Amino acid sequence: MTTPSLYQRDAAAISKMSFLRFFPQAVVGGDGAYLIGDDGRRLLDLSASWGAAGLGHSHPSIRKAVNKALESQAGASLLSTANLPSVELAEKLLSIVPKRAAGRVWLGHSGSDANETVARAVIAATGRPRILAFNGAYHGGTSGSMAISGHPAQQGVAKAAGLTLIPYPNAYRDGGAEQAEAAAIDHLEKLFAGPVPPNEVAALFIEPIQSDGGMVVPPQNYFRKVEALCRQHGILLVCDEVKVGLGRSGRLHCFEHFGIEPDIIVFGKGLGGGLPISAAVGPTEIMNHSAAFSFQTVHGNPVCAAAALAVLETIERNDLAANAAEVGQHLTDGLERLKQKHRMIGDIRGRGLAIGVELVTDRMSKTPARHETALTVYRAFELGLVLYYVGVSSNILEFTPPLTLTKAEADSGVDMLDRALSDVAEGRV
Numbered sequence: 001m002t003t004p005s006l007y008q009r010d011a012a013a014i015s016k017m018s019f020l021r022f023f024p025q026a027v028v029g030g031d032g033a034y035l036i037g038d039d040g041r042r043l044l045d046l047s048a049s050w051g052a053a054g055l056g057h058s059h060p061s062i063r064k065a066v067n068k069a070l071e072s073q074a075g076a077s078l079l080s081t082a083n084l085p086s087v088e089l090a091e092k093l094l095s096i097v098p099k100r101a102a103g104r105v106w107l108g109h110s111g112s113d114a115n116e117t118v119a120r121a122v123i124a125a126t127g128r129p130r131i132l133a134f135n136g137a138y139h140g141g142t143s144g145s146m147a148i149s150g151h152p153a154q155q156g157v158a159k160a161a162g163l164t165l166i167p168y169p170n171a172y173r174d175g176g177a178e179q180a181e182a183a184a185i186d187h188l189e190k191l192f193a194g195p196v197p198p199n200e201v202a203a204l205f206i207e208p209i210q211s212d213g214g215m216v217v218p219p220q221n222y223f224r225k226v227e228a229l230c231r232q233h234g235i236l237l238v239c240d241e242v243k244v245g246l247g248r249s250g251r252l253h254c255f256e257h258f259g260i261e262p263d264i265i266v267f268g269k270g271l272g273g274g275l276p277i278s279a280a281v282g283p284t285e286i287m288n289h290s291a292a293f294s295f296q297t298v299h300g301n302p303v304c305a306a307a308a309l310a311v312l313e314t315i316e317r318n319d320l321a322a323n324a325a326e327v328g329q330h331l332t333d334g335l336e337r338l339k340q341k342h343r344m345i346g347d348i349r350g351r352g353l354a355i356g357v358e359l360v361t362d363r364m365s366k367t368p369a370r371h372e373t374a375l376t377v378y379r380a381f382e383l384g385l386v387l388y389y390v391g392v393s394s395n396i397l398e399f400t401p402p403l404t405l406t407k408a409e410a411d412s413g414v415d416m417l418d419r420a421l422s423d424v425a426e427g428r429v
């Protein structure tokens, strides 16, 4: 009898938690932008675990901070007592958000639990029963966060009673930035004038770039106009920075690109550098409301908080937002060159190291190349490149690499994608 591989043992022991076990490969380690397979293969990871490994894999600053916290606090469950790493982390987060959000920090384990807690708290604290979010939005995978999401992958999941989904303006698909912005604002104004009285709306949840919905970058002034409407009607603006925040977009916060100041900001993924921690930062009366209480045992876990603190310090010390801007531009330039050659590439968009490449069967009809996108991701993996795909039609290649990415690594990724696209187009997959 042959010994089962790690991948086979995974399949035999762990639930297929989702379709996301896409690659038939087990991983035994990581080294910066590379994953190391159980077969010794080094895979260039331009996904960075859906953006969570913002410092890359096995970063020394996280290792050091985690080891220190483990030795001193042993990962104690300290729900009922204060601990130094979580206090320092909260203080740090309060110091980096706009003043209007700098009240209190709620600490959780995932983007999902943070978003659902905020949704509960804003309704209870304002006494308004409604929430607005976007078609295509992904705010998480727990019941409460799915209930305020608009991604088609979650169709069939019960939505929150007071949820209204609105269109996210998409310049590529909605006739250009100007037209997309005007239509989306018009939609919102009509809602407020009719079926959704704005004084019943507690909050509007935004993703400053809609990542799982397709790395859609909003028209430049759209969120400024949305913010003005929210202020006019006393609606809280909640910004989900889980995937594109903390340096990834080339600015510390992605919302900075659009000149807005949210009331509540949600962090996850890259905050823990791969360890499970999230944070919602907002006004004291919201974050301290009893509806924000959630009695999860390992809230504010010192080991994860120490990791997050190390992440924030490393981003600041090494100016990784600037690196994301520079290497992100370099990577985008490389992808733009591929667009000259590969007719399947319909659009390239993003900010910093949050980039989407939309694949279409032809550029005129813009028909989503769904099948070809999955094939491209698979072929890229065979060639040594890890990417994922996102989008409401699953046809956007998503790049969320480590913020530490070098130009040489970006070039190597572009070369492998070039080959993968050729192999798919010419039927070699």
Ligand code: PLP
Residues within 6 Å of the ligand: 050, 109, 110, 111, 112, 113, 115, 138, 139, 140, 141, 207, 211, 212, 240, 241, 242, 243, 268, 269
């Ligand atoms: N919000 C956004 C924008 C995300 O992209 C995700 C995950 O992909 C989440 C929230 C949920 O985060 P988590 O998977 O850590 O629960």
